Amino acid sequence: MAQDIILATSGLTKEFKGFRAVSGVTLEVARGTIHALIGPNGAGKTTCFNLLTKFLQPTAGTIRYKDRDITGLKPADVARLGLVRSFQISAVFPHLTVLENVRIALQRRRRGDSFDFWRNERVLRALDGEALDLVEAVGLSDFAGHQAVELSYGRKRALEIATTLALDPEMLLLDEPMAGMGHEDVDRTAALIRRVSKDRTILMVEHNLSVVASLSDRITVLARGQVLAEGDYATVSKDPRVVEAYIGAGHA
Template sequence: MAEERGEGPAPVLTARGLVREFRGFRAVDGVDLDIAAGDVHALVGPNGAGKTTLFNLLTGFLRPTAGSVLLEGRRELAGRSPETIARLGVARSFQITSLFAEMTPRRHVELALASRTGLGWRFWRSDRALDRFAPRAAELLDQVGLGEHGDTLAGALSYGRKRALELALALALDPKVLLLDEPTAGMGVEDVDRTVELVRRIRTGRTVVLVEHNMNVVASLADKVTVLQHGAVLAEGPYGEIRNDPRVIAAYLGDSHAAR
């Protein structure tokens, strides 16, 4: 259980003074961020606001020009490799899926589970080595709604189911913090609704950070919203406050969202 303070649960992930420059351009400009344990925390803003760059800094895919990222207030993540950060409990999904088309969802998840063990790449040599992970793989596939598709080739899955498989791969790492980059991008209404329900289910016992353009999804899921503008924090708070902030309305959401 998260440590309780006067203002709520203690942060599980903290960024201070986070900066990332590309040839003099500041894509992330002095961001301070507190992700409370157990929350769904949304990062919103238009293209170019710095959301994905910030994601990459939190998960080790980019090194910060300046600043720090702390896990549970004590482990410095800035400068560590993505693999090390994932082993420490911070996992992410990507906006663009990257799956093996000729491999089944079951085998994808078994390999992800095996990657957390001392087997290393030796598990490729034997199907028997993966059998030990079959029960847990089946549980994860059921959790993301793919229980009946475990033996379908990944290339034959619909787009929404591919995104669900990617989520199962992230969950296989048993993360404390799960970062989702545009989890509903490119989805129809039915898949969006299914994904929202899925995130509601898998948030139990973990913290979720998501980048999302669909403000209906943000309104449905987020406990807290951080709005970015030009790589800096413009506003932060519950969705009900953010949607009525004149700066946010002017910069991102528009009057139609403010009225919701």
């Protein structure tokens, strides 16, 4: 039986003044999986990710989500369809509490781009139950009353994921979720990603290969803007082209 493909690209290409950052990328992400996009520095991962999340428009090629052509849509349009990039919302306000931040994200989902800052506290408190559920889901129950500025870097990332989950995405795109984290925060965030993936599809760009190995069902390797290899970690890690690409770029 063919896999149920939730996100697919065909011939995806992006040129910047004659330079091809992404060239003819064909990608298929199966529903309900964790799919990693990896590659050495300069491979085109970030550009590809920005194309998928509509922060860039492709020079050529198509992007389909749930069998709908979304190539020409804007980021807010694809978010409303259930394809959401974590950290794009920036709904983390440093001097509001964890609970208040998540509550604001819930307001956005319910009311589009407007916020209810002017509404009375009783009306806003009606969102607390759902907000607390999300806070618990990302392991921040003990910090619900703490201001975001007081959180460690890893817990701030968890809060950002909570604000993303408030939009109830069917597919979550994570851009280097482990960047800048120490071992403890990496382990905590990896467990969080595994937990939230149970009823969602996840596509992530990640440099930490041990995290990629432990989390990913499938991996696409980019090099020089093109797909170099694809498969599970055992397959791609033994591919001589992948080894050469990483070593050649100064990666062990």
